[in-house]
């Protein structure tokens with residue numbers, strides 16, 4: 001069953017059209033990159049996929065469950081890291097994890113155990129009792145990804161999680177999520193950074209609210225190169 005199926009999705013704000021007839025699917029266990037310049041519609045698409053608001057047209061299903069008609073089952077299978085950080089800076093890492101666990105109906109013991117597993121996989125279990133405020137930007141993003149996985153979702157959507165991070169922190173975050181993907185997690189990774197795309201990735205290029213390319217990244221422009229192809233598709237530097 002498709003991990004994320006977006007059918008004919010359209011949405012606007014007043015007279016501004018943010019998404020027009022977007023179709024997109026993420027297969028189970030695959031790493032899909034949603035690539036688009038500023039204002040392409042990536043965050044709007046993710047807000048609709050996570051049920052923050054309802055789409056004006058179209059349908060979104062997560063492992064077969066419609067976000068509109070069956071949101072509880074759909075959201076149980078979904079982990080999200082939003083573009084804007086959402087950790088409580090005055091709580092410790094462990095307290096942030098526990099709060100998320102409670103929202104998903106985990107007992108304190110379960111939440112504690114799973115937090116240990118997820119933070120451990122990321123090498124940050126020793127920061128569990130530290131206030132989030134004392135962590136670097138890269139560590140905070142690692143905590144957010146660990147937290148998004150606490151309820152064991154099968155699909156992870158990440159919106160520009162590497163923005164503002166240095167190159168080492170960016171690579172570490174991305175390689176961790178890629179390794180989770182090899183373990184069976186399905187991932188939709190939204191970014192405007194071409195350097196985060198690998199030839200084997202499924203690549204969806206969004207521009208001005210419409211899908212301009214959908215296929216294996218390596219097939220986009222074997223001769224031209226990704227950057228030149230991206231600029232051609234999105235109309236060049238703005």
Ligand SMILES: Nc1ncnc2c1ncn2[C@@H]1O[C@H](COP(=O)(O)OP(=O)(O)OP(=O)(O)O)[C@@H](O)[C@H]1O
Nearest residue numbers: 013016018036037038039040041042043044045192
């Ligand atoms: N709440 C809103 N009210 C009005 N217009 C909005 C709103 N949210 C987004 N838009 C508009 O919708 C379009 C798509 O914006 P969106 O934030 O989804 O793009 P994006 O690809 O995530 O961009 P970025 O990379 O800059 O975050 C833009 O034209 C934006 O100005």
